[in-house]
Amino acid sequence: MELFFDTLFLIFILLLVIWALYFIFTNIIESAWMIVFDRPLYVHFYPFPKELPSHSRKVLEDNFSFYRNLSERRKKFFSHRIYNFIKKYRFLGRGGLEVSDDMQLKIAATWVMLTFGMRKYLTSVFNTIIIFPDIFESQNGNWHKGEFNPAGRVVVFSWKHFAEGIAFDTDNLNLGLHEFAHVLHVDSVGIRRPGASGIIYKDMFGKVLEYLDNPNNRQNLLAANYFRDYAYTNSLEFMAVVLEYFFETPREFEQKLPELYGMVKKMINYRE
Structure with a gap:
């Protein structure tokens, strides 16, 4: 019994030391680093990175120049983030639309692209993504191509216009980036994204x-x-x-x- 309590005490001390080191890192060392360099001390660290199947990687190569231009190492970071995004959020089709794996992939890739320079890349300001085939009627009676509803924690897209934003990637019209930019702003300014x-x-x-x-x-x-x-x-x-x-x-x-x-x-x- 004495050995058991000694072990518990050692575990407690170890956890306390880890917490103290983390506190020093995030509140002192990284703060000083940010003052000097205007950026986080680090962004990507994944001890057990998740991988996407080859088909998914090809979809990214074919549709996202951002992904194509990454190094192989950073492509793995990108894939890991997509995997976790798709796992965290719920995707719902409306108006008879069935949400495919490729749709989820392209939506996730758009968010990951926007937040790739940020260590905290998942947010709690939304939990559901709703996809309509085309423009849809919002709760206020207006017709939209996309919207972010913070109160309902929902992001809504017209798939037709979302897909056009990816297909024509130099016309400065990208519905996914636009709506996710609103999400990022609420998360970072309205709620205060930690870190x-x-x-x-x-x-x-x-x-x-x-x-x-x-x-x-x-x-x-x-x-x-x-x-x-x-x-x-x-x-x-x-x-x-x-x-x-x-x-x-x-x-x-x-x-x-x-x-x-x-x-x-x-x-x-x-x-x-």
């Missing part, structure tokens, strides 16, 4: 708002004639549209609006 990624996102969003408040910057934005008019609806729609453009025509974005491009790049810790 380095949430802090960086919220800080950089503040800087984007300062950038928009500057009359000279507003004039340059309009003169560039780059973003579609919907971007100027409000700050939330601005960020959603900007993230579409960031992934679809990044070189043009950087050339036309280098300061804003740099802010967005830091905001999501994007690494080429």
